[in-house]
Amino acid sequence: MQRQAVILTDVDTSLMKSNTHTTLHKLCGTTILQHIINQLKLSGVYDIYLTSKEGLDETFESYPVLTDATQLEKQDTVFVDSRSPLIFNEMYQSLYEEDMDNIYVVDGQVLIASHKEVSNLKLDTIDNMAKQIGAVEADFGVFIVETRKELANARYLYQTVILDKLMDNxxxxxxxxxxxxxxxxxxxxxxxxxxxxxxxxxxxxxxxxxxxxxxxxxxxxxxxxxxxxxxxxxxxxxxxxxxxxxxxxxxxxxxxxxxxxxxxxxxxxxxxxxxxxxxxxxxxxxxxxxxxxxxxxxxxxxxxxxxxxxxxxxxxxxxxxxxxxxxxxxxxxxxxxxxxxxxxxxxxxxxxxxxxxxxxxxxxxxxxxx
Known part of the structure; x- marks a missing residue:
């Protein structure tokens, strides 16, 4: 099944108290936004759109900006908050395997919608989009990174994942x-x-x-x-x-x-x-x-x-x-x-x-x- 993703980059970045866009802060050596892109690709999603490039750098120049939902292909679409770096490819896969048309992860700000609903969605918050189509809440929760404290917590959790993998190997x-x-x-x-x-x-x-x-x-x-x-x-x-x-x-x-x-x-x-x-x-x-x-x-x-x-x-x-x-x-x-x-x-x-x-x-x- 072909899949595509929309990463919502036009988000509030004020809580980070930084001149750098929240999604460009590094988490274990890689920016938050790049983490999301890497995990989407590992889960088989290669057509990736951003909702804005304001505040981003040239690293993400190749990704198109989505201004209208009609630009999307007729295939299932992942909508993900650009401040959600702890959603791993296995999680994306498990969401698809739930065999539901629409799944909404409350804390982690992720929505998977079928192509039938995509054309009707407004590019607002995932929360609003989920309510429009009556999305089903997933059974696992992750958090978005908006503050320095949340970044530190995310780094601690992600470092644990890295070290566990190394020890397993x-x-x-x-x-x-x-x-x-x-x-x-x-x-x-x-x-x-x-x-x-x-x-x-x-x-x-x-x-x-x-x-x-x-x-x-x-x-x-x-x-x-x-x-x-x-x-x-x-x-x-x-x-x-x-x-x-x-x-x-x-x-x-x-x-x-x-x-x-x-x-x-x-x-x-x-x-x-x-x-x-x-x-x-x-x-x-x-x-x-x-x-x-x-x-x-x-x-x-x-x-x-x-x-x-x-x-x-x-x-x-x-x-x-x-x-x-x-x-x-x-x-x-x-x-x-x-x-x-x-x-x-x-x-x-x-x-x-x-x-x-x-x-x-x-x-x-x-x-x-x-």
Whole structure:
């Protein structure tokens, strides 16, 4: 059976006390309006109309505005309040399966009407439309989101649905009450999520991973057998078997290979760190390529910015970068080369070389005077 939907977007938004349209507020990473559209599509409804686009953004530009009920096709129609994000596709399906021509969900503001009545309906509130055709009240109730408190309640309920689904699919959530995961996130079997984790956007996490407390992942792609401890990862990729943290920041454009170690207080940005490389602590790796099995010592920095332009650092396989090294980009450090601790390197270093770039120590004896 073909179905169509009309989402009533010309609703009172004043109670939200916001410059943003009520339906554009986010619920577990997705706007309220997009939630409704997603669930309608999952239930088999693809012809979707809005009653107004005022206050909405370009995301919904492709959906036509319904100004007259005669625009609708002769098929059963779902009318739904744009502030009703907790009606899931199974609920829409169950309404149709009630085998009634007209069904009205009082709290959730949903009406299903047959095409015989659609042409007679005025695009007013669902409540008024239901009264016009004597709609039957459904046996389940959900609520509309009009205020910040109701948004918080809806978020709590929807988060429970998300976490339950993940746990049913083999993910361990240590404490659901203290875990925040968006509806758009995918997590593999036998991964453990510890309390305080915030996982958002289009994040995908593989199997057998550990995401320790207070970690924040946004649009991250994480492989299998990865351990992340108290760290922030944004718009980046993490290979299998890699460990990150504690207290690392993986900034946009980073790609970490397999079995990489990123230790405490390390920051990376727009860099590729290849398989088996180690950046163990207190370092900044920006606009760089780091080769396989390379070791970067504590306090090392790729100096990528001269105040005007950004430049690239290339460190090839099996290099050893001593502690407290400044690598002045653009620069290339060859395979198996060693940079002595405390060096500020300004020139390329050939493969199999030792580079020392620091002043010779001067010691003045008997310097201290009473």
């Amino acid at each position: 083999g993910v361990t959530i240590i404490n659901p009450e203290q875990t925040y995961i968006d509806s758009t996130v995918e997590i593999g079997m036998d991964t453990i999520i510890y309390p305080g984790a915030v996982i958002e956007g289009e994040t995908v996490i593989g199997e057998n991973c550990e995401i320790r407390g207070d970690s924040e992942l946004t649009n991250a792609r994480v492989g299998n057998n990865v351990q992340i401890r108290h760290s922030v990862i944004t718009d980046s990729e993490v290979g299998d078997g890699t460990s990150i943290g504690p207290f690392a920041q993986i900034r946009p454009g980073t790609k970490l290979g397999e079995s990489v170690k990123i230790g405490n207080f390390v920051e990376t940005k727009k860099s590729f760190v290849d398989d088996g490389a180690k950046v163990s602590h207190l370092s900044y790796i920006g606009d760089a390529e780091v080769g396989k099995r390379t070791n970067i010592g504590c306090g090392s920095i790729t100096v990528n910015y001269d105040g005007v332009n950004k430049y690239k650092t290339i460190i090839k396989d099996d290099a050893f970068i001593g502690c407290n090294t400044n690598m002045m980009a653009p620069i290339e450090i060859g395979e198996r080369s060693v940079i002595a601790a405390g060096s500020t390197v300004t020139d390329d270093v050939p493969s199999d070389s030792l580079a020392i770039a620091r002043e010779r120590q001067t010691t003045k004896e008997n310097y201290y005077k009473n």
